Amino acid sequence: MAALTIDDICCSYNGKAVLDGLSLRVESNEIMCLLGASGCGKTTLLKAVAGLLPVSGGDICINSRKVNGNGAAVVPEERNIGMIFQDYALFPHLNVAQNVAFGLQSKESNKAVIRTRVDEVLELVNLAGLGERYPHQLSGGQQQRVAIARALICRPQLMLLDEPFSNIDTQVRMRLISEIRSLLKEQGISAIFVTHSKEEAFAFADKLALFRQGHIEQVGRPQTLYQHPQTPFVADFLGQSNYVPATVHDSHSLQTPLGRIASLAAISAEPGSEGRLLLRPRQLLLSEAEQGNGRVLEQQFLGAHTRCLVECQGLTLEVSINEPLPAVANVQVTVAPHALTFFPDEAERRREVA
Template sequence: MAALTIHDICCSYNGKPVLDGLSLQVESNEIMCLLGASGCGKTTLLKAVAGLLPVSRGEIAINGQPVNANGRAVVPEERNIGMIFQDYALFPHLNVAQNVAFGLQSKESNKALIHKRVEEVLDLVNLAGLGDRYPHQLSGGQQQRVAIARALICKPQLMLLDEPFSNIDTQVRMRLIGEIRALLKEQGISAIFVTHSKEEAFAFSDKLALFREGHIEQVGRPQTLYQQPQTPFVADFLGQSNYVPARVHDHHTLVTPMGPIVSELAIEAAPGSEGQLLLRPRQIQLSEAEQGNGRVLEQQFLGAHTRCLVECQGLVLEVSVNEPLPAVSQVQVSITPHALTFFPDHAERQREVA
């Protein structure tokens, strides 16, 4: 049974449609990321699932139980959903244990059981022994762990996370992402995670739904969307893109200004079709060669890799290499064998990413 099923829902703000006929499914113990620019509808969907925003049409079911259907909406507190927000939303006058216990106190009167459960979830989020501290005595990462413990204490069926890592510095953020992901998997909790950061989306999610103006452009595994985008919008949003003019020679070969390039998988376009070949910076290889077909124009050392701009057959390509090359050097440009992504000329090219 799917943890969450969203079918053909519509939501509006002040009479203006934000989501129109959107459908999505989250499997049991799956982490689904909603990724997109500000105002694309991802947070609207999260609020609709939580019951914080009315749905004008469509159905939402959690673990097979409808919470929005036929004009009936289950109130948020009866949906058994945990929520984690960007600003943590901790009570400054309550200590850590009191903050964590807050949600359970309205459902459970046994103080000993509440205390036991608070200790359990604090241990889960690596805050054992810190129950007496107040929010202002904690780091940003620790405050977020308190918010996570508070969301876990009622044993939710589904966890909703609204940009929970945006206020945490980069080093702590990636470690916390790994910890929370492992925790959700260990507890068997499905989750929906909203972000505008592709790095967070890649690191945290099992599946990724890329939003664009109220609809889902593509959904699937993060690697699939990055390596096999269905549209130029998806390609450009998820990473640096090089576009090379190309013509389909046969179902495995493209003819380009750089010469013929062979695909590891069949190209889904008719022979003779013209369009653009997508090449990621890591899909292009450079090797020093006095009579090479390319020339290094510019380099930028970025720590883990070096960004190179290379001119090849009238094209300027961005390439990612491990080690810097000699300045203004001749190089041989070749393509790493992979399944080529080809966009026919009639495909829409939307390359402005907010």
Template sequence: MAALDVNGIRCSYNGKAILDNLSLQVVENEIMCLLGASGCGKTTLLKAVAGLLPVSRGEIRIHGRPMNAPGVAVVPEERNIGMIFQDYALFPHMNVAQNVAFGLQSKEKNKARVRARVAEALELVNLAELGDRYPHQLSGGQQQRVAIARALICQPRLMLLDEPFSNIDTQVRMRLIGEIRSLLKGQGISAIFVTHSKEEAFAFSDRLALFRAGHIEQVGRPQTLYQHPESRFVADFLGLANYVPATVLDSRTLVTAMGTIGSQACLNAEPGTHGQLLLRPRQIQLSLTEQGNGRVLEQQFLGSHTRCLVECLGVTLEVSINEPLPAVSQVNVGIVPHALTFFPDTRQGQRAVA
């Protein structure tokens, strides 16, 4: 049984469809990321799952239970979900323990049990010693941990996170992402995570669904979408992309200005098909040589890597290398062996790697 099953739903604002015939499934203990630009529909889907937005068509099931159907309309507080927001939504006049206890007090009247559950939740998020503090006395990362503890205390089976890391400093963000991911996995909680940051999506999710204008362009493991996008839109959204004119020679070979390039997987295109070969910056290798086929035009040292702009046989490529090269170097441009991604000119947007 899926943790969440969204089947052909339609949601509208002021009569305009934002989501139309959208389907998505989240399996047990999976973290699914909804990734996309502002206004693409990802938060609309989150609100529909939470019961905060009506669904005019289609069905939503949470752990097999229908949330909307003829004669069925399950209110948000009965959906057994936890929600974590971008702005934390903490009560400033309540201390940490009171904020965490707030959602449980309407369900559990035994004060001793409430205190015990609060202590357990704060222990999970490493705030056991801060129960008496108030939100303004905490850092952004600590405030987000309070929001997480408050969502966990009612023991939800599905967690919804709406851009929860956007207000947190960059240095803290990746550590907190790791902590929350481990916490959700350890508690066996499925989650849907909304963001517009591909870095957060890559670090936090098991699978991601890339949204575009109210529909899902592609869904799968982050590595799969990055390395084998099914469209130019997906390729460009998820990272820097070089495109090299190419022609299919056979099922595993492309012909380019740089010579023939072999693929580690079959190309889903007929021999003679013209199109574009996608190359990520790390899929290109440079080696210094006076007889090389490329010339370094520009370099930028970025700490973890060096961005290198190279002109090769009339094609300008952006390459990621570990160490800077001597200025205006002559280099040989090679391709790291991998399963090539090829977009035919006559069928733009279709992946050409089996």
């Protein structure tokens, strides 16, 4: 059973369509990330799912229960969802335990039950023993854990997270991402996570929906979108891209200025088709060679790797290497074996017209 089904929904602001016929499915215990630039519609979709924004068309179902569409409009508090925000939204005059208990108090009158449940969720988010502290006495990471505990206390079927890590220091952020992901999986809670950071999306999500101007450009596993993007927009948004002019030689090779390059998977274009070959910096290999086909123009040491700009056959390519090369070195540029991503020119023109 799908945790969330969104079918052909439409939302507008001041008469202007933000989402127009958008559909998406989130499976049980799956974490779906909505990724995109500011203003692309991802937060609008989150608000529509939460019931905080009216839907002018289409259907939304949470665990097979219709909450929008055909006259249905279930109020947010009856959708059994949890929400975690960018700014934590904690009450400064309430202590941690009181903040966490706030949402449950309207559903449960037994104070002993509430106290027990508060203790349970504080233990889950590693805040046991901190119930008497106030928000200003906590670090940013601890405040976000309080917000998570508050969202968990009513045992939601679906968790909505709106850029929850953007106000947290980088060193703490990745640890918290790992903790929350593990927690959602252990509790069997499905989630939709909104961010504009591809690093957060890669680390947190099972699937990724990349937004562009109110529609989804591509949806799938993060590795699939990065390694096999369907459009140059997806390729460029998710990482550094090199584009090399190419012509399809046969079903498993392309002719390029770097020579003929073989593909480990079939190329879905007819022989003779012209277009561009996508090459990620890690898909290019360099070796020092006095009579090589390339020359190093610039290098930047970035800690985990070195960014290297190379001139090769009239192209400027960005290559990621482990160890720096001698300045202005001559190199041989080759392509690591992989399934090639080829964008035919005609396909791109049709997409632009559409």
